[in-house]
Amino acid sequence: MKAGIVGATGYGGIELFRILNVHPQIDDITLYSSSQAGEYFEDIYPQMQRGQSHILADVEPDKMKEDLDVVFLATPAGVSIDLTPQLQGGKAKVIDLSGDLRLKDQSLYKQWYKKEPAGEAVLGAAVYGLPEWNKENIQQADVIANPGCFPTAALLGVGPIIKERLASPSSLIIDAKSGVSGAGKNPNLITHFAHAQENFQIYKVNQHQHIPEIEQQLQQWDEDSQPVTFSTHLVPMTKGIMATIYLQLNEEMTVEKLQSLYKSYYEKEPFVRVREMGSFPCTKDVYGSNFCDIGITLDPRTNRVTIVSVIDNLMKGAASQAVQNMNLLFQADERAGLLTLPVYP
Template sequence: MKVAIIGGTGYGAVELIRLLHNHPYVTVEAIISHSQSGTDLASVYPHTVDVVDMTMDALDITSLSEKVDLVFFATPSNVSKDLIPSFLENGVKCIDLSGDFRLKEPEAYKKWYQSTPADQEYINQAIYGLSEIYEDEIKNASLIANPGCYPTATLLGLIPALKHNLVSKEQIIIDAKTGVSGAGRGLSLNVHFSEMHENLKAYKLGEHKHIPEIEQVLTNESGQEMQVVFTPHIVPMTRGIMSTMYTNLIIEKSTKEIVEVYQDFYKNHPFVRVRPEGVIPSTKEVYGSNYCDIGIYADQRTGKLMIVSVIDNLVKGASGQAIQNMNLLAGWEATTGLNQIPIYP
């Protein structure tokens, strides 16, 4: 398969380049950057020198459509919605790492993204690319809306409990933490070294763009309207997300029994690793990999189920899951090109 990456200077793009470099069935034909067209990739990312010898190009949709089978959009929100229709009309499949096609209700996009939504025809066409949950739909897609990083960790942690009616569908609290790479490569006072080092910040309480995405999927999977309390935090590390969820048990089961439910739920999904009773994962244990590790604790004293889900926000939370979706779409094993052991320490 021949692919292109649009949005070539961001962390999502360079992670796609890293992972696709050793993919046995894929060649990256073009890296597109509006701001850095004509520039060698290695001059923007020196760690790629003598490894990836490519010059970033300006976008020419007609020319690019003739060269590639699939395009990854590693662009900010409010960009891909204007470009993807032309690629689809030219028979090129698209995987969008931004939020432009995740929300099915245009009014929700207007509210949470403060922008004009994509055309409803393409919103309807988009398949939400949570790989382990929507595998069958992804295999037949032309447009995949890659999930956000927080939703990936959170939804993979919550869905088995909801599908097995272990917990109440009300009063779900999500306490999530991310490394600073989740804010992108752009300059920001919020992630300035002296502002972030030895510091911990809660941000965008009640207004984070991933709230409607999480609620939309949980509503679809549970069969009833759901709302969650979601508090994101930024922590002084480069990569990683830990999403800790607090839910009310509605059935009497031990931690061991619930772990077994989760292990059975994900038994055919190699990138979700459910830890045994008494073992809670940390972000370092998935660093640089496409794994989502989940730990469970059923608190009999309070009647709460606590779920801890960790991912690398740039891999399983973005580029790795995008490649996993490409693999499913192409009919390859989901793990193709993604078998990296996590980096440790």
């Protein structure tokens, strides 16, 4: 298959290139750049050199939609809104890593992203690409809205308990932490090394654009779900997300029962690993991989559940999840190209 990556020089784009380079179904990769067309990707990132070099091409949707089988859009918010409709109607399937196509309600996009939303037609075509919860729809899609990094960790963590309506939705608190690569390759005052190192900072309090995305999926699982409290913190590490999730149970339950609920929900999912009782994952447990690791416990004194969900923000939170979606779109083995274990230490 022929794949194209728009935004290849960004953090998500580089990860996509790294994965697709060794993917058994991909035999040709074209890289696109809006600012560095004509340059060689491997001159910019010499660590990506392996045989043939890749010249960065101009983004030409009319050509791309006929030449390519799949196009990944690893671009900032706002780009896919115009680009996706131009890529539709040809041979290529589109997988968008930005938040442009995730929210079905246009007014929510406007409110949280402070931009004009995508049109109804493209939003209608876009399928939310959280494979563990939406596999059949993904397999039939032409356009995928790849989930955000925080929503991936949070939703995989709360899914079983919300779906089973075991907890009070209003009690849900998601306390999330991310490494600095979550903000992309361009540094700013907050992600600057001198500020971020040996620092721990909360940001976008009650204003993070991933809040409506999480709430949209919670609504699908339980129409009684409520607005969530979701906090994001910047941690002085390069990659990784940990979402610590708190929920009040509706009725008394044993931790063993909760544990087996999670095990049974995810037993057929190759990329979600539920820990044994008493064991909790850390971000290095999934570094460089497509895994989401989940630990769960219950405090019998408060009847409150604590769930810990970790992912690599650029992998299961972005690029490798996008490739998992590609595998499903093309009826391939869902695990193709994604079998690598985490990098440790």
